[in-house]
Amino acid sequence: MKTGIGTILFTFCFIFTANVTFAKGFSTNKIILDIELDREIFYTGKPVKAVLKVSVKSRGRTKRRVPVNLAILIDRSASMKGAKMQMALRSAIYAAKRLGKNDIVSIVTYGNSVETVIPAGTSFNEEDLAKVNSIQPSGNTALFSGISRAIHEIRKNLNKNFINRIIIISDGFANIGITDTEDFERLGASLKKERISVSTIGIGTEYNEDLMVGISQKSSGNSYFVETAKKLLKVFETEISLLTSVVARDISLKIKCQNGVIPIRIVGREGRINNSTITLNLDQLCRYQKKFALLEIMVPKGKSLKNIGIASANVTYEDPLLKRDRDIEGAISASYSDKENIVKSSENYDVQKSYIKNLNAISNEKALKLLDKGKKKEAVSELKESTKRLREAVNINKDEDVLLEAEEMKQDLEEVTKKGKFSKKKRKFLKMKSFKTRNQQAD
C-alpha cells in the first residue's frame, strides 16, 4: 500500500517536473526553448552537482528569408597557386550565383596588398565573372588589411536589414601588418556588435587555425578546415545554406537559478555568472539547427518527494524577417528521492552526452595549449582524464558515438605520448572539432 502511494506520488512528481515553457505570442515564435537537467530526481541528504541544459531550436520552416550581405575574402598569396586558387574562385562564383537578386555580394582579395575585385552590389554579371577569373596569386598574406577592406564593403549596406557575413578563404599565416591571434579575436568581437560575423575556411595544414577559429568564434561565425581544395566547394555550399536560413539572431539567454540552487560554471560557451543569474549569447540560429548552453549547478539538499523549482530561463531574440524583438520563457523543476534506483532511472543521457562532449572539447583545447607551451606531462594527464570520462560513459550506455570518440581519444593520447606533440593536421582537426562541439556548428 505504502509503495502504491509512493508510486502515485512519484508519477505525480514526474508530471510536475516536466519542463514547461510559456511563450509570448506562441504562434509567431520562431524558436522553441527547451530546458533539461541531467537527471530529474535528486538524491536526498546532501547538495548535488547537476548539469542544466538550455537549448533553442528553430520551429518549422519559413518560405521567405532575410537577404544576405556577403563579402568573400580570398587569400591570393603565392601559396594559393593552382588547385587551391581555382577552387576558391569557383566557390566564390558559386556563392555569387546562388544568392538572389536581393542579396549583396562583394569579393575582395589580399596578397601583398588588397584589391576589391567586385565591390558590394546585387548583380553579378559576365564582366564580374571575368574579373574574378583573372585573379592571379602572388606575394604575401596581408590578412588584416584584407579583412578591413571586406568590412568596408559590408558596412556599405549595414543600415539595411541584412544577414552580414564575411567568408575568409586562406591557406597561410598572416605575415603582413597585424598578425596576433588576440587582435583578430578582438576584431571579431567588435564586428559582432555590428552584426557582422566572420566565417573562416582554412585550406591545407599551413594556416593559423587559432587565429581563424578565434575570429569566427568571437564574431559568431563558422569555421572550417579542408585538407585539400577538393572539399572547398562543399564547405561553401554548407556555409551558404546556413547563411540563407537564419531564423533568429541576437539570441540572448538569461537563466535565473531558484531556491538556493547555485550556478558553478558555464561549460563550453562564454558567459557571465552574476550571483544566481547567468547571461550568455547564442547569437544566430539557423533552420534545423539546435544550440544550447550547459551550466553546472549545485542543487541544495532536500527531502524525499519534495518538489523544487530549479531555474527559469528567458530568451530574447530578433526575428530578422519581421525585424521584431521577441522573447520566450521557460522553467524547470525537479524532485528528490532517497531511492538510488529512482534517481538513476531519471537520468537524462542526452544531457550527459552533451556535457561530456563539451568537457572533452575543453580538455582538448587545454591540452593543445599545454602542448604549445611544451608541457607534455600536463597535456597527457588532461587527455587521460578525458579518455577516462568517455570510457565510463561508454560502460554505462554503450553509445557507439561516444565509443568512437573514446577510441579517437585513445589514439590521440598515444600520439602525444610518443611524439610529444600533434601533427599540424591533427592539431587543426582537434581545434575544429572542439570549436564545433562548443558552438554546435553543423558539419
Place this chain on the structure above:
Amino acid sequence: MGLMKKRTIISYWLIILIPTLLISFYFFKLLSHERERLENEALLTVKNQAEQIAETIRITMDTVEDELGNALINIDDRNLKEILLSFEKTNPLVRNVFIYNNESGLKYPYKGIASTKEEKLFTQRYDAFFSGRVKFESTIDLIIDEIEEEMIANVEKDSLYSLDRKKSGYESIKANKALPDDILDTNTGYSVKSKSKKVRMKESGRKKLVSFARQKAEVKKELVDFSLQKNTEWLTWFSDNRLYILGWVKLNENIIYGFELEIVTILSQITLEFPEKVSDGLAYALTDGTGSILHKSGNLDIPKKSKPFFTSDLLPSLPHWQIAVYMDKNFKSKNRFDLFVILTGLLLGIFIFSIITGGVLLTLLAYRNMLDASQKTTFVSNVSHELKTPLTSIRMYAELLGEGRVKDEEKKKKYLEVIIDESRRLTRLVNNVLNFSRLERGLKKYNLAEISMTEYFKEIADSATFSSKGTKLNYNINIPGHNVNIVTDKDAIKQVMLNLIDNAIKYASDGKTIDLSMEIEENSCKLNVSDRGPGIPKDHSEKIFEKFHRVDNSLTSKKQGAGLGLSIAKNIVQDLGGSMIYEPRKGGGSSFIIILPLTGDLKNG
C-alpha cells in the same frame, strides 16, 4: 675648283654641327637639373601623401574621441551602468567599460566569477588606477596645480588665490610627477590629454596656457570653473608594448566612469585611409612604438630594422604611432631617372644623327653634281671633237673634188667613198646623241615586230664583214643551225650591235679578230661580241655602262668617243626586256653579251 667647293660645304656643315653639339650638351645638363627637380617633386608628392594619410587619421581619431567623449559626458547618471553596458554591447569602438569610486574602488567590472575573462584582463591592465595607486587626474587640474605651485613659490603675498579645493589636487600632482609625463616607458607609461566641447587641450596649447596664466591670474579662476564642468579625459596607456586608450569622466568628487577604446577596430578603419595602389618600390606603413608594422600599403617588402624615408607622427591621439614611408634604393631612379635619360638621350641622338646624315647626304649630293657637271663638259668637248674629225675629212675631200684638180677616176671614186663613210659616221654619231637624249627623257619609241633573230644576226654580221673588206680585220662568225623568232625592234638591235662592233674596232683593232656569235638557250638568246683587245680594267668593269663614262677620260686620249655607246646600248636592251653584261674574255680581250628573252609562244618558233 672642285676641292674648294667640297671644303666650303664641309666647313659650313661643321659651323652648324659644332654649335649643335654644344647646345645639346648644355641642353642635357639643363635637363638633368630638370630631372632632379622632378625627382624632388616625386619625393615631395610621396611626403605629402604620407602627411595626408596622417592628417586623415588624426581627424578620424579626433572625430572618434569627440563623438565618444560627448556620448560619455551626456550619459544619464541615473542609469549609468546600464547605458555603459549598452555601449559595450553595441558600439564596436568600445572594448570595456568601468565605474570607479575613489573611496570604495571599482564598482564595475565586478570582481571574481561575475566578470568575464576580458574584463579580468582589463582590470589587471589598469590596476594602477583601479587599485588607487594612481589617481585619475585631468589636464586642467594639472595646469591649475602647476600655476598654483609657481604662485606658492614666487608670490607669497598674493592671498587671493588660496583655494582650499585645490589642496588635494596639489598633493596628487606630486604623486603623479613620479611617473613620466607623456613619455613611453618600454612596458608601462602613460600620457594624459583633455577634451571637451569647448576647449581641446593639446601639448602646445597647454604650454601657452601655462605661460598665459602666469601673467594673468584671473585665468586661473576661469580654469577652476571650467574644471568643475564635466569633461572627457583621454588616457593613452602602454601595457606589454601595446597601446590602449581610456576615456573617462569625473561624475563628481568620487565617481569616475568611462570606457576603453577598441584599438583594433580603429586600426581596421585607419587601414582604409591608405592608398590601394602604390607605385613599385614604395610602401606606406603604420608603425607602433616598437617600430613593428601594423599595416602596410604597397608591394615593397620592408626588411626588419630598415629606416623609413619619412615619418609623420600621429600625436596627440596615438602617441608613438607613425606613418612611415619606405622606398627601395632604386625608387627614385627606377621611376624617374631611367625613363628621363632614355628620352632625352633619344631626343639628342636623333637630333645629332639627323644633322650628321643630313650633312653627309648634302655633301654627297654636291659632289655628284660636281661630277656630273665635269662629265658634261668633257662630253661636249668629246662630241665636238668627234664631229670635227669626219667634218674635216669630208670638207678636205669635197674641196679637192670641187676644185676639179683630181682627174683620176679611181681617186675620185675613192674620195667620194671616204666622204660617204665619214658622213655615215657622222650620222651614227648624231643618231647616238639623239638616242641618248630620247632615252634620257624616256621618249625613245620602239617598233616591235616578230623577226627571225638568226637571220637578222647573220645579216648584221655579213654587213660588218662586208664593210671591213680591205682592212686587216677578220670576223669570226658563229650562228646556230636552227632559227629562232623573237619580238623586238629591228633597228634598235642593229644599233646596239653596231655600237658594240664599233667599240671592238675602235679599241681592239690590233687584236685582228672579232668574234660574233649567237647562242639559243631555253628562255633566251645570247648575242656575243668579243675581241682580243686590251680588255676593260677591273675597277671600270661596273662603270662602263654609266653615261659619259670613259676608261680614259682625258681629251688627249688616243681613242675618240663620247662615252655614250655602251650606256645607250644597255638602256635599249633593258627597254626591250633583255640585259647586257660584260665579261673579261679568257686569254685576253673583252666580251659583251646581249641577252634577249624568248617570249613563251615564240620559243620554239
